[in-house]
Amino acid sequence: MTPTTSSASASVFSLWSSQKYTAESLRWRQEAVQPVLAALMPQVGKAHALRAARTVTAFVHGYVTMETTGAFRLGGNVDRDFSRALDAVLRGIRTMK
Numbered sequence: 001m002t003p004t005t006s007s008a009s010a011s012v013f014s015l016w017s018s019q020k021y022t023a024e025s026l027r028w029r030q031e032a033v034q035p036v037l038a039a040l041m042p043q044v045g046k047a048h049a050l051r052a053a054r055t056v057t058a059f060v061h062g063y064v065t066m067e068t069t070g071a072f073r074l075g076g077n078v079d080r081d082f083s084r085a086l087d088a089v090l091r092g093i094r095t096m097k
Contacts, residue, residue: 039091048096059089 040052
């Protein structure tokens with residue numbers, strides 16, 4: 001990974017995380033989370049879907065951030081490991097009911 005790519009990733013995250021909340025950005029965020037909520041509701045119920053969505057989002061964000069910054073250079077199969085880790089997160093989420 002080149003420093004330029006890493007810097008670009010940091011810049012994108014900075015823009016995303018520092019965005020001021022406006023009516024438009026809130027609407028965009030609500031629309032963006034709907035597919036995740038819809039996928040998780042059958043597993044955890046409507047009352048726990050937002051909490052589950054935050055958990056999945058945090059996991060995926062962390063994993064992608066680590067991969068794009070070169071934190072997984074120790075070998076192994078990163079794609080397979082991501083899939084297995086996501087399965088573990090989803091198993092844990094099912095206990096939120």
